[in-house]
Amino acid sequence: MSKRLCHITPQGYKNFLRDHLWLMNKFQGNSATKYGLTKEKVARESYELKKKETDSSVAVKTSGLWRNPKYMELGCSPDGLVTSQIAPKRLLEIKCPEMLKHGDPQDFEKYLSKSQQDRFCLHRSKNGDVELKRDHAYMYQVQMSMGLLELKECDFVVWSPKNMFLQTIKFDRKMWEKMCAIFIPLHNRLLIPEYFLMRTPRKLEPCLLKYDV
Template sequence: MSSYNFESINAVAWAFTHEEDALMMYEHEFGASVQQTGIWLHESGVLGASPGGLVLLPPTCEVNFQKPEAKDSSPDIVEVKCPYSAAQLTIYEAVHSLKDFYLEYREGFYYLKSNHPYFHQIQGQLHLCNKNCCDLIVWTTKDCKIIRITKDSEWTKNIANLIEFYFNTFIPELIQN
């Protein structure tokens, strides 16, 4: 009999349940305005992105900047993360106690690790939605941080690689099985 890891089910339910809490904090406490949006399809029809929302009015609170040029950028979209593993921790505690946490803390600021899948998710959203800047909202019951991430022009080459993978690897495997 197979064993299942129900931890991931709890994590998905937690994130789904609390994404609205994070967006409400972003809007009501931080002064932003967000419009819900659906899926955005790439012209190829095989890639899509679904950001947490479109930013109509940026927040007035303190923001962490992924790169210096983000200081001069206004967010176009948001992505929300409500980490189940850090649900009862501050973001600082999560960074320093959870081995695989996706943020790092350096010189007083939080950064999204550029080798983490969330970095690639956000870059994909920026490219597929044709936007320039994203506010990553990281929310726990004890804390909320915003990391402003700008589009990485070098990441563009991944779009062609993903489309090639889809047609040359994924579809043949799907047909074969």
């Protein structure tokens, strides 16, 4: 959703409110989301075991919704928080793509079609390294979560039964500040009036305040 909000236009406000505030077009899930949810715990345990190979003090904790008093308009639900006696706390984000349930994320080109690769979150850089695409929605997601939790690093995991891809992503303050400059005014100008006026469920156009509150 973070990437969608960064590129939303006034023409998309009504559909955004329908989808994400009033849940009028609520996504019921599909085989891919079901697979990802059922495998997340296994992936988290696999990640923790791998990290313990080099740091026995590593612990992964799950959590629910996080809010930051500095950014009360925003929230995030991380897949895990990683603590260690020898390293700073970091974010954990896990993806378990159904399209790779029989493949290796490190060698995704062998298992995915060209159209699947275009949609996939990873790509191979010019120097041959597999990495998260800079413009992918997951990059926006982890940067927003790091910003809200005030963390400097995120371990981004793509898991399959065959192997696990792990990339440590650094917090990008400029990217976070750009997102805040969009998200917070949009919340105050678009969502706050909608909370009270409920125009979208009444099939009316959203009300957009001309000033920030």
